[in-house]
Amino acid sequence: MKILQTANLGKSQGGISGSIRYSLYNSLGTEVSSSQNTGVYEVGSSTGVYGVELNLSVYFSGSIVWSVNGNSNIYASEVVNVDDKLARTIQFGRWKVDDVKKEMIFYDNDNTTELVKYQLFDKSGSPSVTEVFDRRISGSV
Secondary structure (H helix, E strand, O other): OEEEEEEEOOHHHOOOHHHEEEEEEEOOOOEEEEEEOOOOEEOOOOOOEEEEEEEOOOOOOEEEEEEEOOEEEEEEEEEEOHHHHHHHHHHHOOEEEEOOOOEEEEEOOOOOOEEEEEEEEOOOOOEOOOOOOEEEEEEEO
């Protein structure tokens, strides 16, 4: 799932997008993506506000920590809200029932990228799209 993350490192840090790095940490504080600069951009001109679009699993829960390369005194962190975006996308986005595979498919904002699939079952536990009683996760991107 694509998630936009931004950090305001202060106007004094404007114009140095090549020196801005980020790392991802899971909810236990374990680093899951080492410090990198890939995709980092500055919002506006010399604002000190930086952003990056991350492509994360819908199951990711954790934080992003921003830093300035070569300066051990400047950091910013924030929670990565995959759950909020996923819930909003499922609530308002496109979904489709595949009557052959007996699945419900939820799509990202582009209406083509599959986020999550649920197998659909009737009350007796048989695959169904006409008398759905249960859904079970069958796959995610």
